[in-house]
Amino acid sequence: MTATPRRAGRRPGTSQTRQLILDTARRHFAELGYDRTTLRGIATAAEVDVALVSHFFSGKQRLFAEAAALPYDPAVVLSRLLAGPREQIGRRLADQVLDLIEAPASRGRLIALIRAAASEEGAAQLIRERINRELLVPLAAGLGSPDAPLRAALTGSQVVGLVMARHIVGIDPLPGTGREQLAAAVAPTLQRYLTGPLDDV
């Protein structure tokens, strides 16, 4: 009943199997969250033996780290973001975040990472390091703004909140709001956090 053509075909190579496990893991982490994702569940969904999952990835934390790793080089993204006009950095960053959520290479990774950060310190640390320290702090500093760490953290709060509200909590109408409208709505917030006044007088 559960036999599939794939099982009957040629045995997939090692790197394909590894990739299959990784893709399945990413989907599980994004949809179920960290705590409810199990190596056994991933193995079942990927139709491989659970021992094979352990063979490729030594444990859930390692598997998560690789599955949720953001597929970008912070230095490259940073220089691209800093290349345009300073007064449009909010829009460029909003576009970058939406790109990351929608591109096939990264679909689900940012969601998995932010979902997991609610319970897993390792995921929270990835956000602090990969998103904040390696990207947002140098971005705020590169824009010549004082208080770069505070600006970066506020920027991160809106990015994290947008992903939470749109993809995890599902606050209507955000899940169905068009990309253009969303980027335009959020851009001035990111712009002010990165370059504008931080008080409301």
Place this chain on the structure above:
Amino acid sequence: MTATPRRAGRRPGTSQTRQLILDTARRHFAELGYDRTTLRGIATAAEVDVALVSHFFSGKQRLFAEAAALPYDPAVVLSRLLAGPREQIGRRLADQVLDLIEAPASRGRLIALIRAAASEEGAAQLIRERINRELLVPLAAGLGSPDAPLRAALTGSQVVGLVMARHIVGIDPLPGTGREQLAAAVAPTLQRYLTGPLDDV
């Protein structure tokens, strides 16, 4: 070894025991997240039999719903928020959110709720209903702004993101940022989402 003076004293009344379980549950949900909180762990920490936890609260979901229930009447908060000047609603809402996080009666509840929303649909639903539909949507509508649902959802994204960044992920320097500075930094964002232009032209 584990005997405490409390055990030797007068047996606490039913309502005190119930309250003790509830306070312990709130702390566990806020610190551990939904999935890692167990009835047994709560019972152990509260020094009561796990059967007593089940007696008062029929299961983890019910216990969570009560532990994370926000201790306010949306109608009362709403009329208070709408009472002041329209152009200062962002600041009043920022103050309200920070009050909620800091007041003893609600300390931990908002954090527990948002942390749990990452994995537990019941918690996500509480946010959509109690925070968004009963408070933020009527607030945006009461301010006479068009597109009230989108405005409310964007507002919710920043509120959720602030709690995530400051209390759950811990993006420095937000955990140590003073209340006044934080309210001032976030207020213009909430103000624009609720009453300002939603595009960045």
